[in-house]
Structure formats: C-alpha cells, structure tokens
Amino acid sequence: MMEPSEEEEGGVLISELKRQLERKDLNPEKKISLLNNALTEVLNLAAVQTNSSSLAQVKSQLYHSGILNHCVQMLSLHPSRLRDNWTASATLAHLTSSCCVGVDPGSQFQAFHRVFLPSVIDVLLPLACRLMSQAESSSVFRKVMDSVGWLLSAHTHLTTQVLSSAYYEQIQMCDDIAVGLLCIQMWIQICTVNRNFLSDLSNDSVLLLLNEVVGQLALSSDSAVGGASITLMLLMAKQLGLRLQPLLLKFIGLDSLLEKDWRGRGFDQELDLLIAIVQSDKSESSQMEVSTERMQAACVIQAAWRSFQTRRRVKSLNRAASTLQRRYRARRRQQQEQRDAQHWEEELRYQVCMRRQQARRQFHQKQRQLLQLLPPEQVQSYLQECERRAAVVIQSFWRGFRERRIYKSTLQHTLKQKHTQQQAARTLQRAVRCFLEKCRAAKAPPLTPLWIGQKGLTDCRRVELKQQVETYISAHRSSAVSLEECVSLHEEVQLLLQAELQKGEQQQREEQWVETLLAYTHTQLELLQDAPALSVVTVMQAESFLSPSASIAARARNAHNAVLQASRLPWWRTLGEPDTSSESGPALLLELGAELGEPFTGGSADTLRWTELKTKCPQRCSTSKPAALVEDSGRARHQLGVRPRS
Known part of the structure; x- marks a missing residue:
C-alpha cells in the first residue's frame, strides 16, 4: 500500500480535529489545548513541504471547515470559564491570526473580509485588554499585541476598527509605560513589514494614528516612548510624503513641543529631521493656522475631556457593575413579586368560582332531595311557586333599574332647565339695570357751567341771561345797597374776572416759556456731555457747537x-x-x-x-x-x- 502524502495527511488531521471538536464532553480548557496542539502540528507539517502553496491551502481548509470559527468562539469565552489560562489563550490567538494571513476564501471572499476578520479583532482586543491588567502577564500581552499587528499588516482595512475600538482606547489610556511603548512598537513593526500599509489607509485612519503618537509625545516623559514615537512619525512621513503635510498642520505647536520636551534625550538627529518636516510648509500655511487655531484648541480640549471621561469610566466599572447588578436583582425581585401576586389573585378567583359552583351544586342537590320528599300532587304547585318567586325577583330588579334611569334623566333635565332659567333671569336683570341707568341719566338735570367762558354760551344766551339778572335785581331791590353801588360793584367784579382770565393766559405763556428754556438747556447739556475731544473732533461737529446768534x-x-x-x-x-x-x-x-x-x-x-x-x-x-x-x-x-x- 502507498503511504499518504503530506497534503492528504494534513487533511486527515483537520478532519480528525473537526470530529473531536464536535464532541460535547470536552470542556473549554481541553478544547483550547486540543486546538493549540492540532493547529501547531498542521501548520508545522505544511511549512516543511516543498510546495509553497501548501500552507495557504491548509489555512483555507481550516477556514472552510469551521475550525477558525471554533477558535474565535473559544477566545470570546468569559475568563472565568477559561480558569485564567492566559498562556493557552494567547497561543490560540497567535495561531488564529497566523491562520488568517494568506487565506484564499474563494467564493466566501466578502464574508471572510467583512464578517470573520472583524470578529477576530473583536476577540483579540478584549483579550489584550484583560491581559493588560494582569501584572504577571506582560509577555503574554506582548504576544497578543504581536498577533494583532501581524493581522493588521496583512489586512489593512482593519486598522480603522482597531483605532476606534473602546478596548484599544483603554489600552492607550493605561499609565504603564511598557504598554504605551509596546503599542508604538507594534505600529512601527507593521509599517516596516508592509511598506504600503500607510499608503493604503484613509486620511481619517492616518489622523487617528497621528493623534495616538502625538498624545504619547504630549503625555509621556519616557525617552524610549518618545524615541519610538518620533521613529514612527518619520516612517509615516517617508511612506506618505505630501499626504502627511495637511494632517500635520492640524497639530499646532508640535514643533515647539518636540523642541522643548524632547531635546537632549539621545535622538537629536531624528528630532531635528522631524522638526524640519513639520516646519517645511509652515510659511505657506500661516494663514491656515490662524483659521484652524480654535479648531485645534477645541480638539485638544475634547481629547483631554474624553481621556478624563475614559479614565473615570474605567475606574468606575466595578461600581457601575455592582449598581447594574443591584438594579437587575431588584427588578427581577419586583417581577417575581408581581408574578406571585398575580398567581395568588388568580388562585383566589379560582377558589371563589369553585366555591360558588359547589354551593350551587349543593343547593340543587338539596332542592332535588326536597322534591323527592314531596308528594306527587304537590310537586307541580311547588314548581309554579318557585317560578312565581323568580318572576317577582326579576320584575323587581327590572322596575328598580327602570325607575332609577327615569329618575336620573328627570333630575338631569330639571337641573338643566333650572340652570337655563337662572341664566335667562340674569340676562333680563342685566338688561333692565342698563335701561334704568339710561333713564336716570336722561332725567338728571344738566350740570351748571363752572365759568363764563364755557362752550355753548352764545351772544343770544348771554343777552338773555343779562336780562334775567336785571329783572331779578329790579324785582328784589336791596334796602342796604343803592342802585349805583350795585352797578359799580358789578363793574368791579367784571374787571376782576377779566384780570383773572388774563392772568391765567399770561401764566400759561410763562409756563410754556419755562418748559421751552428747560428743554433747550437739557439739549445743550447733553451736547456738552457728548462733545468729543479736540484731537478727534471734525469740522461738522465743531460747527454744531457754534451759536446761531x-x-x-x-x-x-x-x-x-x-x-x-x-x-x-x-x-x-x-x-x-x-x-x-x-x-x-x-x-x-x-x-x-x-x-x-x-x-x-x-x-x-x-x-x-x-x-x-x-x-x-x-x-x-x-x-x-x-x-x-x-x-x-x-x-x-x-x-x-x-x-x-x-
């Protein structure tokens, strides 16, 4: 028999691994260990083959068989189910990222790049965030971050997802210098491995990366972090070229920050080169800097505020979790109490119905027993009597309902009619009072004139009044005063009245003259108060202060x-x-x-x-x-x- 080839042996191992993963008696720890051993064996077997495409074929078989999906599921488990086995998890993350590089998904190209790869990033970043808080897991954390960098160097479109992730933001906000240095070194390694990495990124992604680097330069004081950040910015300037200039203009004061805080740290040559790049287009963009100064200040303030919020949110995670759990337990207890109360209410309603039904059944049984005890000739009369009583009860209920309805409708009609009558009485009383007031006003005598010059006194009326006065004086002659004295007294009174009227007119003219003078004085004083100084006065303003006389x-x-x-x-x-x-x-x-x-x-x-x-x-x-x-x-x-x- 012929021995199987190495490719067939790899396929057999993948099939055996898939069969073992489908077993339900394996716990998460055993699955992770099985995946680590099997993936290592399969990749090593494919790497030693002479055919260069064998490794890509093995990785494609792993993806199509669903083993990589099993890896993602194991990495997304809660740490409590993994029993804090961070080393095995980091190894599985490294193997998963290695299998995702160089895969030929074939017809599942869209699903692989838009669904599967983002899911891998979504499990690697939380794992790195958990390992960051473990003091003894620095090497394991570095291994996971290297896996993320290796995955980004092959799939550039995942960079925006990584930079905008909340877990990566927590990693950035860590106070540990080693964590910040590791992040910068990861981006340097990515740019070094893939020289087209930065050129394939959009301007928004490059700006996010620049924000991270400048933030490290502004917040950190470690020489290693500063040197790595400056090296990364030089790599970006080398690969992006002119694309970097408008992005660097958004960071106003970067050259002064570099000169002030990072001079004399052992990398002055690279620092001078970076400052020269930053200041290359400074003369041409001076006007743009003036217009964007406020925007940059707002960005700095927002970045500081967001970092403060992030740190505060990270510190309050435990308190938020306890508050959430307490509210969830209280809500669940309340729902349970409501369910119990509803259950007891339904049970009580059911018991009442059952007791009524039993009472009705007992009543009918007793009635049947009584009917059995009665003589046959009295049964018919007894049933007729029961029907008559039932009819009386029904009629009494119906008559009560009808009388109550009639009484209610009659009462409403009576109240409405009474209200209408009251409104009509008020309207009539109001009209009568207005009519009576008009009649009294018409019958009232006219008011006597207060002075002689009242309007409506014509010459004819004046002659008539004078004749009446003369008639009254001739009819009622005084025995103490003679006629000549009365005439002289009348003439004296007329003269006094005329003098008084003339005095009133003169006083009115004097008051008008005083008011005019006061208005003129106030106008002149306001002009003097608002007068400008001689150093700024004009010819027209000077002429306005000249007298017309x-x-x-x-x-x-x-x-x-x-x-x-x-x-x-x-x-x-x-x-x-x-x-x-x-x-x-x-x-x-x-x-x-x-x-x-x-x-x-x-x-x-x-x-x-x-x-x-x-x-x-x-x-x-x-x-x-x-x-x-x-x-x-x-x-x-x-x-x-x-x-x-x-």
Missing part, C-alpha cells in the same frame, strides 16, 4: 481770547485784585440773561466775577485771570462728563 458768538470769542491772554500772564500779575463775587454775581446773571434773551445756566461764581470784571475794566482783565476760574472750569467739565480739550 452773531452777537453771542462774538462775545464768546472775545471771552475766550481774554481767558487765553490771562492764562499766559505770570502769577504775580494777578495779586491784589479785589473779590467782587458777592456784589456782582446776581447782577451779572441778570445782565447776561437780558442780553442773551434767556437765563444764563453755565459757569461758576468765579466765572461770573471774571466776566463782570472784563465787562467793566477790559484793559485790566486783559492782563490777568484768577486761578480758581481754571480749577472751577475743570471741575464743572468733570461733573458734566465733558472731556478736557487740549
């Missing part, structure tokens, strides 16, 4: 020139001048008011004294000016909010 403008110009001349005099020229403020202040106010045609509202007492002194002695005032005038003018401007003019 030529005499007022001339006098103001003369006063201003006098003040300027007095301010240039030495102080000893102002000594010995008399103080005439108390004598000339009110008089000067009246004079200025009479001359300007309106009350004078500006200036202090010293200003008034200076103006009066200038009016009386112009030659003397042209040589001096009191210093208090300058202080008061500055104080007045400060109170009014007017800025000083230079």
Whole structure:
C-alpha cells in the first residue's frame, strides 16, 4: 500500500480535529489545548513541504471547515470559564491570526473580509485588554499585541476598527509605560513589514494614528516612548510624503513641543529631521493656522475631556457593575413579586368560582332531595311557586333599574332647565339695570357751567341771561345797597374776572416759556456731555457747537481770547485784585440773561466775577485771570462728563 502524502495527511488531521471538536464532553480548557496542539502540528507539517502553496491551502481548509470559527468562539469565552489560562489563550490567538494571513476564501471572499476578520479583532482586543491588567502577564500581552499587528499588516482595512475600538482606547489610556511603548512598537513593526500599509489607509485612519503618537509625545516623559514615537512619525512621513503635510498642520505647536520636551534625550538627529518636516510648509500655511487655531484648541480640549471621561469610566466599572447588578436583582425581585401576586389573585378567583359552583351544586342537590320528599300532587304547585318567586325577583330588579334611569334623566333635565332659567333671569336683570341707568341719566338735570367762558354760551344766551339778572335785581331791590353801588360793584367784579382770565393766559405763556428754556438747556447739556475731544473732533461737529446768534458768538470769542491772554500772564500779575463775587454775581446773571434773551445756566461764581470784571475794566482783565476760574472750569467739565480739550 502507498503511504499518504503530506497534503492528504494534513487533511486527515483537520478532519480528525473537526470530529473531536464536535464532541460535547470536552470542556473549554481541553478544547483550547486540543486546538493549540492540532493547529501547531498542521501548520508545522505544511511549512516543511516543498510546495509553497501548501500552507495557504491548509489555512483555507481550516477556514472552510469551521475550525477558525471554533477558535474565535473559544477566545470570546468569559475568563472565568477559561480558569485564567492566559498562556493557552494567547497561543490560540497567535495561531488564529497566523491562520488568517494568506487565506484564499474563494467564493466566501466578502464574508471572510467583512464578517470573520472583524470578529477576530473583536476577540483579540478584549483579550489584550484583560491581559493588560494582569501584572504577571506582560509577555503574554506582548504576544497578543504581536498577533494583532501581524493581522493588521496583512489586512489593512482593519486598522480603522482597531483605532476606534473602546478596548484599544483603554489600552492607550493605561499609565504603564511598557504598554504605551509596546503599542508604538507594534505600529512601527507593521509599517516596516508592509511598506504600503500607510499608503493604503484613509486620511481619517492616518489622523487617528497621528493623534495616538502625538498624545504619547504630549503625555509621556519616557525617552524610549518618545524615541519610538518620533521613529514612527518619520516612517509615516517617508511612506506618505505630501499626504502627511495637511494632517500635520492640524497639530499646532508640535514643533515647539518636540523642541522643548524632547531635546537632549539621545535622538537629536531624528528630532531635528522631524522638526524640519513639520516646519517645511509652515510659511505657506500661516494663514491656515490662524483659521484652524480654535479648531485645534477645541480638539485638544475634547481629547483631554474624553481621556478624563475614559479614565473615570474605567475606574468606575466595578461600581457601575455592582449598581447594574443591584438594579437587575431588584427588578427581577419586583417581577417575581408581581408574578406571585398575580398567581395568588388568580388562585383566589379560582377558589371563589369553585366555591360558588359547589354551593350551587349543593343547593340543587338539596332542592332535588326536597322534591323527592314531596308528594306527587304537590310537586307541580311547588314548581309554579318557585317560578312565581323568580318572576317577582326579576320584575323587581327590572322596575328598580327602570325607575332609577327615569329618575336620573328627570333630575338631569330639571337641573338643566333650572340652570337655563337662572341664566335667562340674569340676562333680563342685566338688561333692565342698563335701561334704568339710561333713564336716570336722561332725567338728571344738566350740570351748571363752572365759568363764563364755557362752550355753548352764545351772544343770544348771554343777552338773555343779562336780562334775567336785571329783572331779578329790579324785582328784589336791596334796602342796604343803592342802585349805583350795585352797578359799580358789578363793574368791579367784571374787571376782576377779566384780570383773572388774563392772568391765567399770561401764566400759561410763562409756563410754556419755562418748559421751552428747560428743554433747550437739557439739549445743550447733553451736547456738552457728548462733545468729543479736540484731537478727534471734525469740522461738522465743531460747527454744531457754534451759536446761531452773531452777537453771542462774538462775545464768546472775545471771552475766550481774554481767558487765553490771562492764562499766559505770570502769577504775580494777578495779586491784589479785589473779590467782587458777592456784589456782582446776581447782577451779572441778570445782565447776561437780558442780553442773551434767556437765563444764563453755565459757569461758576468765579466765572461770573471774571466776566463782570472784563465787562467793566477790559484793559485790566486783559492782563490777568484768577486761578480758581481754571480749577472751577475743570471741575464743572468733570461733573458734566465733558472731556478736557487740549
């Protein structure tokens, strides 16, 4: 007999392994051990063959036979079922990733790349995350991460899934320096093994990888981590070329970070090369940096906040798990209590029904026994009596129901009719009251006029009233006052009334004049408060402060020139001048008011004294000016909010 070839022997081993995996008496530990031994034997047997395609054929047979799916199922089991056998799990993960590289799925190409490979990543990353928390499993963790890197180097489309995974984010947020260094070394190994790895990635995936590298540079202070991160960025710049420039522009301040934190660590040559790459297009993208500065700041803040949230979420996992378990147990206890209460209620309802049925059965049995005891001639009369009583009960119930329904409908109709009558009575009362008020208002006498000049008093009415007054006076002559005295008294009253009316009109004109002056004064004060400084004033604004009166403008110009001349005099020229403020202040106010045609509202007492002194002695005032005038003018401007003019 001919001995089987090596390919046939590999197929026999795969068939035997599949048969043994279908046994139900194997526990997870034995299955993992069986898979490790069988896969190692099959791969070693295929590797020593001279045919280069034999290894790919064996891996394809493993995938089509479903053994790789068994491997994924074993790796996805809970750690408690594996009894913390991390070494065997890591070995199985390494063998699974090796079998996924170089497989020819054939017609199942879409299912292999879109379903099976993502499921392998989904079991490898949680396994690596569990091994990261084990202090004694550093070598096993490295083995699992190498398996992930080996799988990514052959299947580039899985990179986005790895970078966006929550488990990989937990691995990134680990405070252990060795874990961060291992992650960076994994990406360096991938880029080294597959030189087209980065060029096949999308810009979003490259940006995620850059975020990880820059985050390590910003958060870590270890020289090994910094050197590995700089090496990875140089590899990315070498493989991506011009694609990396716009992505590096998103990291504003990267060159200053490298220069400040990583200078003098033993890799200055690589650091200078990376800084030169970062700053190569800095001059051309200066305008873009200004526009993207806020976006980068927001990204940094979001990254810091997300990292803080992730760390806090990782720390609170135990508390969250206990809270979830407590709420689940409480919910399950509540549901159980509800089910028990419903069960007892149904049981009670069933017991009640059964007791009613038993009572009815006993009643019928007793009735039948009584019927058996009765004589035959009395049975018919007894049944008729029972029917009559039943008819009476039914009729009584029906009459009660009918009377209650009639009473209810009658009561509702009565209440509705009563409400309608009340509404109608209110409407009638309201209408009657309005009519009575109108009648009273029509019958009320008209009000007497309060004064003579009331509207509606015509000349005819005035003559008629005068005639009535004369008739009344002639009919009721006074014995104490003569006719001439009455006429004189009447004329005096008319004169007083006329004077009073004229006085009212004059007072009204004075009030209008005062209101006009107050409005004018307030307008001028608001203009002075809002006046700009001389350094920024324009010609149009300056003309708005000029008076329309030529005499007022001339006098103001003369006063201003006098003040300027007095301010240039030495102080000893102002000594010995008399103080005439108390004598000339009110008089000067009246004079200025009479001359300007309106009350004078500006200036202090010293200003008034200076103006009066200038009016009386112009030659003397042209040589001096009191210093208090300058202080008061500055104080007045400060109170009014007017800025000083230079």
